[in-house]
Amino acid sequence: MSENYSDAMLKQAVGTAHKEALKETAGENASYIPYLASVDSNLCGAAIVTADGRVFEAGDSRFEFAIESISKVFTLALVMDEVGAPAIRDKVGANPTGMPFNSVLALELAKGKPLSPLVNAGAIATASLVTGSDTEARWQRILDMQSAFAGRGISLSDEVNESEQTTNFHNRAIAWILYSAGTCYSDPLEALDIYTRQCSTLISAVDLATMGATLANHGVNPVTGKTVIKKENTQHILAEMMMEGLYTASGDFAYEVGLPGKSGVGGGILAVVPGKMAIAGFAPPLDPSGNSIRGQAAVRSVATQLNLNLFAQ
Ligand code: GLN
Secondary structure, three states: OHHHOOHHHHHHHHHHHHHHHHOOOOOEOOOOOHHHHOOOOOOOEEEEEEOOOOEEEEEOOOOOEEOHHHHHHHHHHHHHHHHOHHHHHHHOOOOOOOOOOOOHHHHHHOOOOOOOOOOHHHHHHHHOOOOOOOHHHHHHHHHHHHHHHHOOOOOEOHHHHHHHHOOOHHHHHHHHHHHHHOOOOOOHHHHHHHHHHHOOEEEOHHHHHHHHHHHHOOOEOOOOOOEOOOHHHHHHHHHHHHHHOOHHHHHHHHHHOOOOEEEOOOOEEEEEEOOOEEEEEEOOOEOOOOOEHHHHHHHHHHHHHOOOOOOOO
């Protein structure tokens, strides 16, 4: 239970994690999306939000960065609530791909089944399952879900969206491969448009930790007190995060940190401790898998200090 962690302990943990993160100097900003290359590489923030709604933060914890792939978790949550976990597993999958997040090869090898909703192919397929009367209604539902998780109104960055929409040629290919395999459930370019928008919203490390704390608190946002998703789905979402949340480094993260996590090429990273808290880190320089190096260090530091590894005995 999160009450077991005192304010003093958590404040100290997030401060130390931020200092530990700053010691890491490797990595580079993502460059394949022009906007991301332009973000200040020195920014670094960390936050913890507990399952009883307490907030602790250090560094650039209020700087708003592009959510990118972390958005996949919240669109998955939206669709899972609507169609149920078995349908997601059947239509999209529940296994790691072992390949980069935008791999066409992984999709080809699985005959067009994305395997995971947390790689690009699976997230585009998931976005194609969002229901609504038209494109804008479907997009609004995704945005509302991100906002409910964060406990405040999240907005699209027109600048990030423009940067992505005009350079997402590889993702367009993925959308068409899905469509040809029968695993894109709406117009493929519309699904891609919505997916690209969902990656282009701005969040801070505090927002991200609040979003994670909603998963840690069985689908109820602990800051607003509002029920965001069905309790029974959180375990499946966390399982997907454990298997594929950090792409080709997911196994390493499970081995070292032992928590379900999710990263984005905007430099954000989230880890969830079920029933207890969520930890968020943010810093733009990435490792070769596309995960924030300082962000991982911050999360790892908090997990070690507070002994949060789910597999530790
Ligand atoms: N918008 C990015 C893309 O589709 C998200 C990737 C990521 O964060 N790993 O390529």
